Amino acid sequence: MIIKKWATGLALVTAASLTLTACGRDAGGDTANAPSAPAAAIDDSPAKGEITVWAMGGEGDQLPKIGEAFQQANPEAKVTVTGVPWDDAPTKISTAIASGQTPDITLLNPDALATFVAAKGFAPVPAGLIDESGFDANAIAATKIDGTSYAVPLYVDTRTLFYRKDLAEKAGVSAPKSWDELNTFGAALKKAGAKDGLLLATGEAGFTHQVLLPYVWQAGGALTNADQTEFTLNTPQVIEGLAKYQSLVKDGVSSQTGTYEPWGSVEERLARGEIGSVVNGSWLIGPLKELLGDEFDQKIGIATVPAGPGGGVSWLSGGQLAVFADAKNPDGAWKFIRFISTPEQAAHFSELTADLPAVTAAWGVAGLDKDPAVAVFNDQLKSTATPPVIPTWAQLSSIIDGYGERLARGTVTPQDAAAGLQKDMSAVGLK
């Protein structure tokens, strides 16, 4: 769900920044940070100088507190965090890269990484900076382009099934474990009074693909082959996934025109009982507890997403920290990123923001495994997938959005949609 406007924002600025990158940045920066050149290791001496960070939203509000802790450990360093509005951050980052006038670090959405790396905006992660095995494996995979890592995961965002427990009890159904149970579950919730059995976002540019793709993965389908050289969309598995998505509308479980808009209204509608269930992220927990108070436990159930033939795979996104190629203080920047990636600091940051830490060891430190609601997310993280990290993703995802809407409206069959996706996405390409 995170930052849906990023796709459109990126598409607008990419062209401009790509063409200008060559003349916009001075030659020194280009040669010093040739892509995928092995970066020098970062030593253990204290960081020095000012470290400037761009961070968005609630993360931007809380990051200064980690900065203070960093300054205590590194008295000669100073961390300056500038808050950036989430929706428009891609424009700001792209323009900064194009002009060479960048801060040291930025927070970003994994979807956007490849675009900025293609514009030679980010420096590769120095060898040995972090222990990758301590992170969520898919979150690490989402930082790599052609085998080189360009960012360090800060938090992860995956989606689970939120449902109205009271309505389910009234209807005599329990949380669906498999695809077969999902449609009957949704239909039962609808009978028990919900307007939407399961809320599907059907026609939302920049977002529908995040709802549709997990069904493809759950069917055992994949967007590309293992080496990411070609699309593999016209396969029986993808067709099965698309058919599952379409069946939710066909069976009347989900509305043809379901929407998550206005942004932030999903929790309100779930609390009101207008929505019977929805697949959404952990950020829903806080607002729901606030809205429902003591009734939260009896009204809201959270479960891992129902499994299809390919398992109960859910969408994985999150936040990453990247260091700009033109950073003035790359040494300090990497040291700060290493600092926030320690389990203690990652746990502290998670407590401040309610984000799920990408550092696996931080879960125990933050006590997240003890909260039953959050523990479901921990389970779900064992089964996730991410879209390919490629610069064309903004265009590709909008193609998927379009087919998602047509599937929901019933104007295309899953077979034709799979063939169409293969053709249209191949025309855009993977590079």
Next chain:
Amino acid sequence: MTIRNTRHSRWYLYIPLLIGLGLTVLPFVWMVSGAFKPQSEILSGEFTLLPENGTLRNFADLFTRVDFGSYFVNSVLVAVAVVLGNLIFCSMLGYALSKIEFPGRRALFAVVMTMLMVPTVVTFVPLFVLVTRMGLANTYGALILPFLATPLGVFIMRQFIREIPDSLIEAARLDGAGEFRIFFTIIIPLSGPALATLAILQFLSSWNEFLWPLVAAQTEDMYTLPVGIALISAGANTVNYGLLLAGATVIVLPILVLFLFLQRYFIQGISTTGLK
């Protein structure tokens, strides 16, 4: 009798006018009332004009949670500088392009017209590169300089000044007035309505500008109001609509005041030109 008749026969015209007025004003009313609503009420899905559980929390958040004062000061500084720059430079250029004969005048005007047709997105990144090369990134200079003179402003002023009779200027010249004297004592006083229009247009565009200050301001203390409000009201997964609407209300107020203030000059200017 005739007056009464016209009045009588025209009352029905007010019906479509009132409907039009209602449609135009309604979103503003909803914005202002939304600024006083708690989040749950805004998202309740029901359309209510007045808040049921009115709250001042949105405004309190707006003024306390962030450095609202500095956003406001930045916005005012930038808008005032941009308006003044446009009034001075656009009218000067407009005068030169319409009343002074010099080689390349037509070509220069063609350049202005061409610039009018170039979408701002196209020049966005090059402009930022230029500004940073000049060492102006994250300064008021970056926020103000690129907009001190605008093609639209030059066009408006040129078209207006063209209509001022040449004989006035020639008479002044015969009396020994130089170009600056003519400009300041004849052209400027006669250009009231055009200057008022230009002031309103430029203030609006500078006050509402979002993308440029977002990119040009590198630290929060240089943010303007629209950027600051986007920063605090929209998170990754939620939008604080009450805060957003409270911010929008505060942003709109100065524009309303400016318009009410300039409207008098606007109408005055038009009526005096009509009498000539």
